[in-house]
Amino acid sequence: MQGTDVDFKEHLASRRALIDAALDDAVVDTPLCPPRLAEAMRYSLKAGGKRLRPVLALLACEACGGQKEEAVPVAIAAEMIHTYSLIHDDLPAMDNDDLRRGRPTNHRVFGEATAILAGDALLSRSFEIIAREVSPAKVAADCIADLAAAAGPEGMVGGQAADLAAETSGVRDQEHLESIHLRKTGALIQASLVMGARVGGGSKSECQAMKSYGRAVGLAFQIADDLLDITGDAAKMGKGVRKDADHNKLTYPGLLGLEQSQKLAARLTEEAIAVLSPFGKSGRPLAAVARFAVERDH
Amino acid sequence: MQGTDVDFKEHLASRRALIDAALDDAVVDTPLCPPRLAEAMRYSLKAGGKRLRPVLALLACEACGGQKEEAVPVAIAAEMIHTYSLIHDDLPAMDNDDLRRGRPTNHRVFGEATAILAGDALLSRSFEIIAREVSPAKVAADCIADLAAAAGPEGMVGGQAADLAAETSGVRDQEHLESIHLRKTGALIQASLVMGARVGGGSKSECQAMKSYGRAVGLAFQIADDLLDITGDAAKMGKGVRKDADHNKLTYPGLLGLEQSQKLAARLTEEAIAVLSPFGKSGRPLAAVARFAVERDH
Numbered sequence: 044m045q046g047t048d049v050d051f052k053e054h055l056a057s058r059r060a061l062i063d064a065a066l067d068d069a070v071v072d073t074p075l076c077p078p079r080l081a082e083a084m085r086y087s088l089k090a091g092g093k094r095l096r097p098v099l100a101l102l103a104c105e106a107c108g109g110q111k112e113e114a115v116p117v118a119i120a121a122e123m124i125h126t127y128s129l130i131h132d133d134l135p136a137m138d139n140d141d142l143r144r145g146r147p148t149n150h151r152v153f154g155e156a157t158a159i160l161a162g163d164a165l166l167s168r169s170f171e172i173i174a175r176e177v178s179p180a181k182v183a184a185d186c187i188a189d190l191a192a193a194a195g196p197e198g199m200v201g202g203q204a205a206d207l208a209a210e211t212s213g214v215r216d217q218e219h220l221e222s223i224h225l226r227k228t229g230a231l232i233q234a235s236l237v238m239g240a241r242v243g244g245g246s247k248s249e250c251q252a253m254k255s256y257g258r259a260v261g262l263a264f265q266i267a268d269d270l271l272d273i274t275g276d277a278a279k280m281g282k283g284v285r286k287d288a289d290h291n292k293l294t295y296p297g298l299l300g301l302e303q304s305q306k307l308a309a310r311l312t313e314e315a316i317a318v319l320s321p322f323g324k325s326g327r328p329l330a331a332v333a334r335f336a337v338e339r340d341h
Numbered sequence: 342m343q344g345t346d347v348d349f350k351e352h353l354a355s356r357r358a359l360i361d362a363a364l365d366d367a368v369v370d371t372p373l374c375p376p377r378l379a380e381a382m383r384y385s386l387k388a389g390g391k392r393l394r395p396v397l398a399l400l401a402c403e404a405c406g407g408q409k410e411e412a413v414p415v416a417i418a419a420e421m422i423h424t425y426s427l428i429h430d431d432l433p434a435m436d437n438d439d440l441r442r443g444r445p446t447n448h449r450v451f452g453e454a455t456a457i458l459a460g461d462a463l464l465s466r467s468f469e470i471i472a473r474e475v476s477p478a479k480v481a482a483d484c485i486a487d488l489a490a491a492a493g494p495e496g497m498v499g500g501q502a503a504d505l506a507a508e509t510s511g512v513r514d515q516e517h518l519e520s521i522h523l524r525k526t527g528a529l530i531q532a533s534l535v536m537g538a539r540v541g542g543g544s545k546s547e548c549q550a551m552k553s554y555g556r557a558v559g560l561a562f563q564i565a566d567d568l569l570d571i572t573g574d575a576a577k578m579g580k581g582v583r584k585d586a587d588h589n590k591l592t593y594p595g596l597l598g599l600e601q602s603q604k605l606a607a608r609l610t611e612e613a614i615a616v617l618s619p620f621g622k623s624g625r626p627l628a629a630v631a632r633f634a635v636e637r638d639h
Contacts, residue, residue: 208377
């Protein structure tokens with residue numbers, strides 16, 4: 044990782060491959076799980092995406108001196124929770140989306156009932172994987188507490204509920220927007236990093252640094268997403284663009300304008316990188332991810 | 342518990358009171374959880390019901406020599422998972438029910454989006470409670486593995502998916518029906534008992550006995566539910582009766598007839614009670630629950 048773009052891409056690609064292989068094994072056909080349910084779970088799990096959360100878990104583990112393989116259970120648990128949230132958010136009663144990552148959404152393929160159940164199943168499975176595969180048990184319990192809090196009513200679900208309410212409430216200020224995103228996407232990104240640090244043997248202050256890094260990177264990613272919704276290319280994005288404005292969604296560009304939003308994203312990226320200094324060289328891949336957050340085109 | 346009906350009722354009532362108080366504290370208003378989401382979670386959690394799963398968790402803990410208070414976190418976690426499953430099962434895309442325990446279903450009051458999110462939030466919170474409140478961590482991790490497996494794709498969610506499929510598939514045999522109910526309701530009942538035994542310091546064979554007891558009691562309860570759907574009083578049941586037949590649901594009376602179903606429930610009750618013999622006197626409340634399973638009128 045001498046900072047070249049090619050090294051960084053290879054570094055990430057090898058970690059993504061490890062995650063994709065583990066996700067392949069995470070939902071296999073068994074006599075007790077109805078085949079259509081398993082198929083629906085796999086359909087969304089294997090739809091690809093950036094694998095941001097599991098990659099961050101692996102990188103955080105390594106930054107704290109652990110082996111990337113140790114972080115695989117918490118990494119795929121985080122990706123399963125992210126995937127369940129996408130399935131439920133896409134439902135007709137929620138965002139009513141037909142397309143996700145360039146393919147029909149889960150409920151468009153399997154029907155609403157199966158989509159709801161596939162989401163529910165992924166959520167439960169994610170905790171089971173950590174409970175069974177992470178040791179010692181104290182680390183497993185701490186990771187489950189982190190992940191459940193990040194996913195639950197004060198985390199991702201709370202953020203989604205607040206976001207839905209904001210569409211109609213007319214509340215339109217930056218503090219409120221930040222509070223929604225910190226819960227809706229930030230909390231799970233932070234939990235992925237903290238879990239990675241925990242399984243990598245990170246100290247309390249290293250876990251705290253990962254949390255701060257995750258806060259900044261999470262917001263930067265969200266602002267970049269909002270910007271791509273306006274300036275992006277539908278083909279590269281794999282979904283419709285300018286949907287947020289159509290839905291009267293509260294967004295950063297809608298609130299601050301394009302230029303100020305870009306500046307804020309850049310500032311958050313610098314903040315994230317600064318937090319990594321105690322990790323020295325082993326924090327460089329995480330710094331590269333922070334830069335990628337705002338430079339990507341999809 | 343000298344076997345009198347009054348003693349048994351008081352014994353259960355004091356345990357239900359402990360559970361209701363803990364459920365009151367489980368979802369409180371916080372700055373991060375949107376008020377409407379918290380309200381929706383509480384609405385269904387406080388709708389009452391028999392509190393079968395948490396009561397069983399407490400009784401199993403006590404049968405193994407533990408104090409009932411030790412089992413409260415796993416008990417309310419099990420009730421939260423049961424409650425989430427009712428909210429999601431009632432959704433228009435699933436069973437499309439308007440009434441639950443005599444009150445409008447969650448989505449009829451709060452809308453579909455909030456109902457989906459309230460269910461999701463209860464599911465995550467249940468694991469968080471165990472991770473934070475059960476010690477030692479090994480017991481917490483084991484309980485989470487039990488509960489997640491019971492709730493997930495090979496447990497409750499798998500059973501619900503299989504049940505929905507059975508409505509249209511035309512598969513109509515007792516083995517299939519039993520397999521659905523063991524997953525849809527049996528698995529969570531078994532997990533509640535096994536978790537109770539674990540936190541009560543139960544041995545491996547005591548945990549196994551609780552699992553066998555839970556299998557028999559769970560099926561007996563389900564058969565009794567099927568029978569009440571035909572013979573029951575809508576006012577006592579708090580929901581419409583004869584709904585199963587209207588939905589072309591696979592049921593025990595539909596498959597075996599009334600008389601054979603009653604005989605099977607009675608046989609399962611005796612099986613459940615027999616399994617409890619190693620617990621001696623401390624297993625009596627569980628035996629009383631098994632008898633109640635088939636004698637109740639609601």
